[in-house]
Amino acid sequence: MSKKRITGLIVGSLLSATVHSATVYISDIQFVAIREGLDNSTRAVERGLKSGTPLEVLEQSEGYTKVRTPSGNEGWVADYFLSEDMVSRDQLDALQTRLNKSNETRTEIANALNLSQQKIQSLNNINTNLQNENQQLKLRTSECR
Numbered sequence: 001m002s003k004k005r006i007t008g009l010i011v012g013s014l015l016s017a018t019v020h021s022a023t024v025y026i027s028d029i030q031f032v033a034i035r036e037g038l039d040n041s042t043r044a045v046e047r048g049l050k051s052g053t054p055l056e057v058l059e060q061s062e063g064y065t066k067v068r069t070p071s072g073n074e075g076w077v078a079d080y081f082l083s084e085d086m087v088s089r090d091q092l093d094a095l096q097t098r099l100n101k102s103n104e105t106r107t108e109i110a111n112a113l114n115l116s117q118q119k120i121q122s123l124n125n126i127n128t129n130l131q132n133e134n135q136q137l138k139l140r141t142s143e144c145r
Contacts, residue, residue: 034075038064045075052087 030051033044038061046069049055055067055077064076086094 030081032077032081034067034069034073034077036075038062038076040078042076046071046073052090055082 031047032049032051034046034049035044036042049069053070055065055069057065057067058074059066060079063079065079065082066074066076068074085091
């Protein structure tokens with residue numbers, strides 16, 4: 001094969017490879033274990049609680065917080081794993097849901113407005129026709145007198 005043909009094949013394969021690639025992202029999910037005591041070496045009462053799981057605070061001591069999980073288990077977790085705020089991923093999901101609902105509501109309102117404007121136009125046309133008919137009837141009545 002000629003150098004031009006080989007170069008063309010290489011360039012073509014590189015271009016086709018970049019066209020078919022997709023973007024992926026690494027998730028920020030963190031899994032935490034709830035433990036029996038104030039130490040990460042104590043036995044885990046519950047494992048695999050992902051970031052964003054709400055926990056009921058029962059007690060705080062020496063950089064650890066005793067919590068109750070949604071499944072009812074109680075244990076200790078290091079304070080550096082905890083936040084008083086929802087994780088940003090959950091906040092984003094909540095905001096996206098609100099945005100979607102707002103967009104649906106806006107569309108419904110725009111459709112209702114459009115329908116109302118059509119009804120107004122139709123009523124205006126009917127009103128114009130009735131005014132014209134009224135004028136004609138007045139002319140006929142005056143002619144009859």
